Amino acid sequence: MPVYKAPLRDMKFLLNDVFDYPRHYQTLASGENATPDIVDAILSECGRFCEEVLSPLYQSGDEEGCHLENGEVITPKGYKEAYEQYVMGGWQGLSAPEEFGGQGLPASMGLLKQEMMGTANWSFSMYPGLSLGAMNTIYLHGDEQQQQTYLAPLTEGRWGGTMCLTEPQCGTDLGQVKTRAEPQADGSYKLTGTKIFISSGEHDLTENIVHIVLARLPDAPKGTKGISLFIVPKFLPDAQGGVGERNAVSCGALEKKMGIKASATCVMNFDGATGYLIGPENQGLECMFTFMNTARIGTAIQGVGPAELSYQWALDYAKERRSMRALSGKKEPDEVADSLIHHADVRRMLLTQKAIAEGGRSMLYYAAKIADHMVEAHTAGDTAKVEKYDDKLGFLTPILKGFLTELGCEATNLGMQVFGGHGYIREHGMEQIVRDTRIATLYEGTTGIQALDLLGRKVLLMTQGGAVREFTLKVANFARKHLTNKQLRPMAVELLKLTAQWNLLTVRVMLAARKDRDVVSAAANDFLMYSGYVTMAYMWLRQAAVASDRLENGGDESDAFYRTKLATAEFYYERLLPRAQAHATSMLSPTRNLMQVAPEEMAFTG
């Protein structure tokens, strides 16, 4: 049974050497306690919890899945005990405000925790992950009483939370939401409707579950402008803040899914359930989507974590399994055959996984610093700063979520491929990682939605290309600094070219879109993927630059680590980055090739 090893060496390299988190934390009020010693201790302890407690439940949870019995969801064996340890460790409140029992550490610390937990056991990590979403919503939009009632047990982890958005007829297009909320004499509401795909909608890990629900007030305007947000607890809180009367919200069914089977995906029925308005009437969508950028970074983790896990297991297998001889001559002449790792094509697969996992991780940590600043500005009540950082993050978020989850699918499929036919067999776990990861490009906004958000909203509508200009300026300045370093020069030159091309592509798409609105949707996916490859190239140059610098002054056992970093950067630039050009060409091709076929002429079967 393979296990997860927390990649602390790489995490610390990024945190300390590449992004200088120690200094970053010194600039944050919430960073006061995030001293290098504390951060190290938290990473080690979280890594241990993930390795020893969560990882062993990864495959058994998939095998057993969740079960619905008399309206209650039973999570797989061991999940309840693991969750208890999670609560005991105080992990849920890591980045939550101290006034509600949290540890008040920077948001980025929460991301590091989520990364390790999500890598060890994605399904498990969804339970506390959804709770975080509910906590954030109540923290941002709840009134004082709501915060007092719900935030302490949620921060402790004693209660769980969900986000109830999707209905059978709509997911992306939330303007179609039908769930009704009828006002009651006591100021509460009765909610009636059906929500689907509700992660953690019902389970046995917590004593209460706090649902955040999108619904319509009577006579609300049609569409997105008529949706309000409600708190609907499974058990109504009693006067002492404990668990009171059972509410009329229940799990009608569990979805049978491709993967993440240990995560309960529920059909939730609201049968006149008592709810409480949170935030202003008819502004539920805005409320729901505050800090959406931060939440989507959380989903982007699912591109990185599984790539890392699949890489770890594939690498072990490639070192052990023997097949054929390397083309350049026997590498292990005393053995019956050479191990897989000596075949260049196997290395291509492994290095692709590695480049995605570590390149993706650096994109996450890069964005997490901005998220820290945004949360800090929000706590300080500095609206202008919040907006500034939210804009920066808003540009990166769809790239991270869209691009990294797509590449996560590729990486996990390559890990399976390294195993040959054995990859298809469940016991090795490789196909489970593929199945679990596959949801990542679908939920929290499909890749198509991320692409539209990036190109249509963040780049064209909101900034007329300014977001690309601003980001590429920073990238180009960095690249220019490394033109004189012999090892880095080829990468820096390539990256400089790409920053220019990215702007040019943006302008060309913008001009074309003025004449033909379909251009935005037609070009969006290629624009997203192109943006992702260039952003990851920037991250690999940043890592390579540190590695090159350290090697110059090196001579210790860390040299091997830095050599590998440089080599992986070269691999990325030479073998993966060329794909950006295919996206550039496709992006500029006419919309005609997509739009000219009438829907009824798309097929001629039957």
Add this chain to the structure above:
Amino acid sequence: MPVYKAPLRDMKFLLNDVFDYPRHYQTLASGENATPDIVDAILSECGRFCEEVLSPLYQSGDEEGCHLENGEVITPKGYKEAYEQYVMGGWQGLSAPEEFGGQGLPASMGLLKQEMMGTANWSFSMYPGLSLGAMNTIYLHGDEQQQQTYLAPLTEGRWGGTMCLTEPQCGTDLGQVKTRAEPQADGSYKLTGTKIFISSGEHDLTENIVHIVLARLPDAPKGTKGISLFIVPKFLPDAQGGVGERNAVSCGALEKKMGIKASATCVMNFDGATGYLIGPENQGLECMFTFMNTARIGTAIQGVGPAELSYQWALDYAKERRSMRALSGKKEPDEVADSLIHHADVRRMLLTQKAIAEGGRSMLYYAAKIADHMVEAHTAGDTAKVEKYDDKLGFLTPILKGFLTELGCEATNLGMQVFGGHGYIREHGMEQIVRDTRIATLYEGTTGIQALDLLGRKVLLMTQGGAVREFTLKVANFARKHLTNKQLRPMAVELLKLTAQWNLLTVRVMLAARKDRDVVSAAANDFLMYSGYVTMAYMWLRQAAVASDRLENGGDESDAFYRTKLATAEFYYERLLPRAQAHATSMLSPTRNLMQVAPEEMAFTG
């Protein structure tokens, strides 16, 4: 519950208009009975069987899976009855020699049958598919008595067959096979050993199962030169050709797999089982791999069929499901939202599926003509001709198997993506297609093995680039003919450029490989994918050329079909073909970026 519709319109377009199968069949002895009327009738009847009998068992078979009870495998509900209908219809012997009860039709007719069956229900199609492998082996290498004993019941379908190659320690590297065969006084052998991943190794569909087994004679040379081939029947045939004594071969376990769950994947134990040598001693691998090219075309179908199926279902969903408004303005103003098909990005996904399904199908039918000639030459005993056609086919086979199955995975994942979150839910069937298809790049030689076979063996070692020169000459001649047609010119120009580039790339890789043997393995995957994209481009120009011609003289209801063909060809050239350039760039990059990291420095966890 979605169903499969046999794409007869497209199949007939390729058979009649693009590849002129009617004339092709006139040139074959086996084609005497394959008149257009007969072919039409067979396609319709086979389509009906697949739509009405096999398709309804697709999802239920996945849900139920196979079960092992007291050493016997129970196939899912309905499979036995469907198989009986298959046997009653005489489908197993469609392309088998008449002397053993077959219908003696050309090999390509069998491929058409396999395509439809494999699209409707891949798992089901594997049972008769594996039998075909056993039939071919006995037909090619069995002595007269073996042919008399086994071929009639196999051709009828009353008996099934398997190919037992893989063992726990080896799959690709069959030189490591350990199963022993001890000669007995009566001329038979006792086989002892364990085989894994044996498709159809045990099941309840047939009264007997004929295993073709790789094993070693005592004192056989080590490695691949010491492997012989044996027939090991589940029940020893009695004197009347019926089923006699139970043999000591049994199913020890069923593998739990990601998909194709209705196909029994067995661990087979040979405990001194009686077997009969087939073919010469120690030449088992050569025997097993005769006609391997034809067999691998069969596996390439799994890239095409599932792409077709996933496209059909995704297209239906995209027409029904409503979400948001098209960027170019409301398309269905009276509805709550526009259907998905009006979004350009959704069309990108659907057209990618369509281009892969129909482009892949044309690659199959193109190759199937060559297979027909090869079988014909074999029947006529014309060894020189067999070799000629086998070489032609040998060049195409790894491209078809490797490239089409990779693209099949992409296409089925896109179909799932069209469904959004619903794609992840089992009831829609989209995730099952993804899981079922995923095996295709792993078995019958992984993509990596196909790539090595293409570049290392077929292109460099056997022909020093001649295979590429010969094929591209034909492609270029075709492209040149269409340079003056305004609609086809851009595609013809692009294709001409690519034929030149393909040769150039081949030469550059060949020269680099002389100095550095790792080049072949390092470049193989990119070379395979590049070759695939260019070959598919040739196929799309061929289809577009016919469509353009028909439209010029058109004016009937077929115009829409031809317009869509032209549009899909344009889509392929403008949005998918640019990927070839990314592969070209990556292919020429130095092996250093793959080989410079020492195995022990690939990771620094723990």
